[in-house]
Amino acid sequence: MDLNNIQRVYFIGIGGIGMSAIARYFHENGVHVSGYDRTETALTRQLEAEGMQVHYTDDVNLADPQANLVVYTPAIPPIHTELKWYLQKGYEVVKRSDVLQEITRELFAITVAGTHGKTTISTMIAHILRHSGYGCNAFLGGISVNYGRNFWSSEKRVAVIEADEYDRSFLKLSPDIAVLTSMDPDHLDIYGTEKDMQEAYIQYTRNIKPNGTLVAREGVQRAADLQGDNHLWYSLQSFTANAYAANIRMQQGGYQFDVVQQNWTVENVTLPIGGMHNIENSVAAITVAQLLGISADAIRAAIADFKGIRRRFEYVINNDHQVFIDDYAHHPEELRALISSAKALFPGKKCTVAFQPHLYTRTRDLASGFAESLSLADEVILLPIYPARELPIEGVSSETIAELISDKPVQILQQDEVLDWLKNNTAPLFITAGAGDIDQLKEPVKGILNG
Known part of the structure; x- marks a missing residue:
């Protein structure tokens, strides 16, 4: 793969955080970039605003037939219509990591x-x-x-x-x-x-x-x-x-x-x-x-001058009366570091953590670690598991973690129920954590806590 002789690149899963970085790399080097993703997001809208073409339907008629290179994310299933079409037609189809491999060589x-x-x-x-x-x-x-x-x-x-x-x-x-x-x-x-x-x-x-x-x-x-x-x-x-x-x-x-x-x-x-x-x-x-x-x-x-990364110990609200932190933590050790650091920085504030487990396999394999880390909080709210690429596993749910938390109040709520709970309860140190779509709560929670 010669990255210097590519005129057109097509991305399957262009809206992923790693995929979009490579899409921007090609685009800023004068390459025509287009791609597919399952859903429209703020990131895909930014890519479109920068001049890249993005669509949200798995349809070969919308794909680029002139692409010199097709890049796909491993999160894309092998039954994906566009991916199968490019492979069957003999296009050069590579994973994101293959592009990074060439970049590290050069x-x-x-x-x-x-x-x-x-x-x-x-x-x-x-x-x-x-x-x-x-x-x-x-x-x-x-x-x-x-x-x-x-x-x-x-x-x-x-x-x-x-x-x-x-x-x-x-x-x-x-x-x-x-x-x-x-x-x-x-x-x-x-x-x-x-x-x-x-x-x-x-x-x-x-x-x-x-x-x-x-x-x-x-x-x-x-x-x-x-x-x-x-x-x-x-x-x-x-x-x-x-x-x-x-x-x-x-x-x-x-x-x-x-x-x-x-x-x-x-x-x-x-x-x-x-x-x-x-x-x-x-x-x-x-x-x-x-x-x-x-x-x-x-x-x-x-x-x-470092202002951090979105969803990495991100202060959404930070004043004398209310602290609201949003974080990507989705592993027991990350939760432990997040909760213990927040409590050390804001001693005396009651700490409530709303956590969305990510993946059934991770919840199954690390449930006891999640329970131990979440027990550092004063109160725990669990959201249903975000499945991402996985199908449900029988007997594995957020209840699997909840049953292992014996010394702190814990409840399982849907996202809209979290908002209702906040309207009726105080949470002077409130933390949302997880790698799924719990970040959609950030703005409505901010509105409630600021209200």
């Missing part, structure tokens, strides 16, 4: 993988490189609040890429700098066992280019098996790591701290977003920036 690639934190760290790195004037091409798994986008381009032949473990996509990448945040079990519908999933992460580190660097979180599983010619370890506060945070102070829903390594220190870093885990994420991002030779002053200025 450019100096910084990739971020792990069960947690990869969207925040990759966005932080890309923001530091852009804000400092270093420059990069960014392929992100979330929408940067600073720029309102999940992709931006640069003449600098550097790419920052969120490395997605779903469908083993990240194993096609060839990074110069590889970040690894965690190997907590997830996507066991793909990997089967936790050990097999860990083996995939180890393979990810084997794909680091010669003389490349692995930046891994200290304490990550199977640390002795990780590859890469150069290793750096980062941590929240462990002095044995190569880079860690010190002198952490909470301020106005964010933090100030120093990032310390053996031969350098970035003092008085101001991070204006919440979550202790985001301090650790910033340590990883700052470590990568330092490897690239970006100055402490430029790093400090960039982090102070």
